[in-house]
Amino acid sequence: MTLSAETVLHELEMDVVVRSVRVESDGVRSLELAPAAAGDRLPPWTPGAHIDVLLGSGADALVRQYSLCGDAGEAEDRGSWRIAVLRTEDSRGGSRYVHDTLREGDIVTVRGPRNHFALAGSPRYLFIAGGIGITPILPMLAQAEAAGADWRLVYGGRSRAAMAFTDRLAAYGGKVALVPQDEQGPLDLDGLLGTPEPDTLVYCCGPAGLLDAVEAKCASWPSGVLHMERFTPIAADDAQNLEFTVVLQRSGLTLTVPADKSVYSVCRENDVSVLASCLEGICGTCETEVLDGEVEHRDAILDEHERAANNTMMICVSRCRGGKLTLDL
Amino acid sequence: MKPHKTGRAHASGTGSVTRFPRDAWYALARADEVGRSPAGRVVHGTGVVLYRTSAGTVAALADRCAHRPYPLSLGRVAGDLLISSYSGFAYGPDGRVVSVPTQKRVPVGAAVRAYPVREYAGLVWVWTGSPGLASRRPLPALPWLTEPDWTTFGADWETAAAGGLLQDNFADITHVPHLDPALAPPVLHQVPPRLDVEVTEQQVRFRRDFPPARLQTWQSEATGLPPEGEYAQHEEGWFAAPGLWADRWDVLVPGEPLTLHFTHALTPVDERRTRHYWAVSRNFSPKPETTGILRPILDGYYRKVKDALEVMQALVDREGPAPEVRVRADAALLEVRRVMRRLLTEDTAR
Incomplete structure (x- = not known):
């Protein structure tokens, strides 16, 4: 067997500095983020886009998704991004961190942007x-x-x-x-x-x-x-998971996905580089084309028609109905 | 009811993108081609006429007189006005009819479409989408075409192939050693190193780092580096916008790398023809002799690309699209197609 070229696919990851913090209302703060390194430029985005913000470090590290809410077109906004965060007491830690810990001048890492909520053209x-x-x-x-x-x-x-x-x-x-x-x-x-x-x-x-x-x-x-x-995951009962086979057509690999692992993690273990971010079926980054087999969808992104169409799946959470899936990976 | 998602829309799996979004900047001419005589161009199958006003700014109007279907590019410029040489209607740079020969008053609302236009990096760029969005979507910066420490040469021509085929070509450079063995640096003939593909919402970048190896003959001639020397090299490709690709090749030497930037403006003339403006910029040896070494090599390679893509288009025309076998190295190409599909769904002008 000849070695295929190793291909690593990832989203842009960049350090940004919190240039300013603004109180937008009771409970909502917005952060202006600009590149931390001189000479770095933020990539373009369109309305509906969101970014991952990596908050904290080590075991307490959190990844949260926030929509870009500045004006994508305003000249003064081109050099920075704005996100807004609501303080919620039942938060999973992200909003508390933004409200209580982050200060002007702090540096955080961001990933993206990506857009699963794009504004389609319409009169x-x-x-x-x-x-x-x-x-x-x-x-x-x-x-x-x-x-x-x-x-x-x-x-x-x-x-x-x-x-x-x-x-x-x-x-x-x-x-x-x-x-x-x-x-x-x-x-x-x-x-x-x-x-x-x-x-x-x-x-x-x-x-x-x-x-x-x-x-x-x-x-x-x-x-x-x-x-x-939606930015909330859909609950699933992992105890019922079954093992299945996944054929990665582009890579020329046939792998087994055990009951306690995702397609995504099995890809990673076999050096198949795939995009992913949230790993809970809400961000849409790992959407993958399905060539054959029936998917058991567990994400919060596809609606019932898209699920039924069986064209794509989120490989971080979704599984297989039946024994085998063939994917464009 | 079907909530509609416009994210990573699934691929057709049958071949290349043929449609390009309207909400984008496209190069319609070299800046030196646009003067006080009207110049006709075609983008998305529609005629656009370019001319310079007396102040030197470029106006871009629909190339079709509002009175009869006659191209304004066959007319003449007088002062800031463009005058149809069939109807005699006179148009301002904003597209409005300012006079008609047969009556004193201008018919209410008589106008042709005026396009937002920018002159940048030696090219005239026209925004073909909703005019209000043009100022909100700046052209990507191309400093190697605007700053003085770079030396640039280039050419442009029409390729009888869909723009998607050109994008696929630039997104997948693994064909280079097969298409043009004399151009490809020796490192491209070895087992390819890791391909790093980085995506954002609208742009895709790929990078490869090559271990030290000998240079191709033209590389050592152009750089003046000894042919027996071995140099690490770095390659990057950048899908910057639907109508803009930029690649670079670095030869790593102590200090600043010796860099070549390859800029490609791709303009969809129609679904089967693409205007291709290419420019090669370098940060070393500005003398004309070096251009004399580089130009035939690159010109020859881009002509081979043109010929190969025209053969592909003819084959697709004859047999229609077909499923394609993909390999891992197609990651950049597939991400570019994904962005293109997304931008098409976002398009505000149809």
């Missing part, structure tokens, strides 16, 4: 944001405006004081409706989504309850109009 948009879910929507508004699209945003939050970026949104005037829950109650999804609107794409980001409700309300809309982003 008209309806944006629905709940709470900190406003972050990926913000740059979308600027792009929709620049492209000359017709759009409106409905933005709900606990209270006016808790809602971030209301100053930036004020510039858009009547296109933006702020709905503080303590004043106006929850978002009126029936009124918003009850009647499908023609040529309109719906972009929604917010807490899981809002996403579920919007998904249900959009059932009567044409397929393909609803775009959402």
